Amino acid sequence: CFMLSEIEDATRKFEKKIGSGGFGVVYYGKLTDGREIAVKVLTNDSYQGKREFSNEVTLLSRIHHRNLVQFLGYCQEDGRNMLIYEFMHNGTLKEHLYGPLTHEWSFNWIKRLEIAEDAARGIEYLHTGCVPAIIHRDLKSSNILLDNNLKAKVSDFGLSKSQADGASHVSSVVRGTVGYLDPEYYISQQLTDRSDVYSFGVILLELISGREAISNESFGANCRNIVQWARLHIESGDIQGIIDPNLRDDYDIQSIWKIAEKALMCVQANGHMRP
Numbered sequence: 001c002f003m004l005s006e007i008e009d010a011t012r013k014f015e016k017k018i019g020s021g022g023f024g025v026v027y028y029g030k031l032t033d034g035r036e037i038a039v040k041v042l043t044n045d046s047y048q049g050k051r052e053f054s055n056e057v058t059l060l061s062r063i064h065h066r067n068l069v070q071f072l073g074y075c076q077e078d079g080r081n082m083l084i085y086e087f088m089h090n091g092t093l094k095e096h097l098y099g100p101l102t103h104e105w106s107f108n109w110i111k112r113l114e115i116a117e118d119a120a121r122g123i124e125y126l127h128t129g130c131v132p133a134i135i136h137r138d139l140k141s142s143n144i145l146l147d148n149n150l151k152a153k154v155s156d157f158g159l160s161k162s163q164a165d166g167a168s169h170v171s172s173v174v175r176g177t178v179g180y181l182d183p184e185y186y187i188s189q190q191l192t193d194r195s196d197v198y199s200f201g202v203i204l205l206e207l208i209s210g211r212e213a214i215s216n217e218s219f220g221a222n223c224r225n226i227v228q229w230a231r232l233h234i235e236s237g238d239i240q241g242i243i244d245p246n247l248r249d250d251y252d253i254q255s256i257w258k259i260a261e262k263a264l265m266c267v268q269a270n271g272h273m274r275p
């Protein structure tokens, strides 16, 4: 637990905003020992109450994995809830695929493959290494962060819900992001770890195709956006047709083919897709 004054000093009174998301605003900071941190100041309606916050924080503090953004502590003062994480120097996968952080290596096939593997390991740990298992519920390329060694780590699992005794959650509020959201979960509101597998499949398709999964269109139209489009190409054997034109020539068509098939298997994991 951190004191608000420590956090204020670390962030120089919340001067450097690095992003904002569904749960609040993220600031850059530095602890007295020199460690760089990201402080997420949650909006007041993110949590129903103090108990829910402390339950989540207890859960978070037990999670350690090299492919998960490390939670370092929390601060609950002045009517605000704050979560403190290790700082990730190289932004999000989304920013590397679609700008503004694109570099030479963003188009390197081997690097993209490593990112996919790193993310998969992080997700696997949430599902099988944590007790109770954790379902992320909002996997997307903007929740895959890169550290200063360009190692990928999954973030934003802090506000995931744990899977009670292996049973599926029935939640009245579907959480997730259009484009990555598992249609079966959307329809049935039955949450299982397979919904994360669906979202991961969409991330794989983004890594192969360089095509963004997000659209402002309706849910059904958006499903057609990347998943249906990739399926059409892959089923007709036209793998060249989905390869990101920005990818350098160093890719290996056989491995892209295997990963594309795996991505489609992931998105088919739940049996059906709405047209």
Ligand code: ADP
Binding pocket: 018, 019, 020, 021, 022, 023, 024, 025, 026, 038, 040, 069, 085, 086, 087, 088, 089, 091, 092, 142, 143, 145, 155, 156
């Ligand atoms: P969302 O709710 O949209 O997933 P977050 O609230 O988790 O987003 O984060 C918003 C933005 O802040 C991210 O897109 C990222 O750019 C930045 N960010 C979040 N966590 C970190 C971190 N640990 N290190 C560096 N940047 C971060």
